Amino acid sequence: MMAWASALVGTCACAQGTGTLRFFVDPGNNYQFVLDGKYRMQEREMKLLEGPHTFTFWAPTRVMLDTVLRVLPDRTTDVLLRLPYSPEFAAYQREMAQLKKEQWVGRVLPSALTLGSGIWAAISFVNYKDAHDQLEADEALYNSSASPNRIDQLKSTDLPAHQEDFKQARTTFAISGGLFVASAAFTTGSIIKASRKPMPTFEDKEKVKFDGLVYVPDRRGGTWAMGLTIPIR
């Protein structure tokens, strides 16, 4: 590329002066440009013959930008440029954001619900087991007690209360367990559904157009690439 540029500068250096263009382009790391419709380059600074030159700037995910820059003799001119994102990339980003939102709704929320109901079911089961253990402890107390008052209190007050606790704990466990099973099934279904949804793809049409502007040699020899841009408006 530099050789082409030097050749370009060298051919008419005897008649015209030269100037330098220094590019400050957003994005700064991977932009490219085509100079005068012929030379595809990736330079941050270049020396050119004085006069107007056409530039077509492009960077991945950005739109192509055509502009004419006038090179002033014996001067270094800074070119500040920001390439906007391409509509395709903006649409791709919107689709990705929508997909992430759907994944959040379809995966994370049901998973959180399943986790929550699972924890509730586990706690309910522990309570259910504790309530059952309490009944067994009551029976053991009856069998070991030698206090008529304590036995009376156990049979008339404590045991009925513990039986009610057990009944309630069993009901709670059944509800929480059922909710856990239902939410687990729902979550699995949601995850399967979400995983079957195709990921949005980004097709950089601006790159195709940019590649079509100039001849692009490759290792096997080279191909001609051509692009056609039809301005609708």
Added chain:
Amino acid sequence: MKRPIRIVLLVLPLLVALSGCYKDETDVAAWTNNPFDRDYTGPSVFSVDTTYIEVLNAPPTVITRQVVQFQVNSSLFLASAPYQVRVKDLDNGQTTLLSQYTPGTDTWRFTKLDFTIGQELCLEVRLSNDLSDGRPDTICATLQ
């Protein structure tokens, strides 16, 4: 959507099995085998050994009294435990809380000063602990 249904079919029996793990098998109506229980329905814990007249020489007086000696069948207890016996003299209505005649044994003695030879003496006896009494039993003995 068959996979979620399969998961439900797998998890549901597990849940049902867990629910069935613990049952309320306590039948309070059947809890009547503890002799300290007022609802005790087992065999009588008390049995009369003998009755006799005891003469105590405590100068300057001599005390003559009736002794009713009875046994507590502690093998009916569901667990080994210390206990007392509350005795009600059905003849005069007086109630006495007894301690063991010989500590560690199940032999008990009730004494009565105003006795009549040949008259049956009936006592209402209950196991007692923590200032509360169990089911009342009645034992009778006649001084010959």
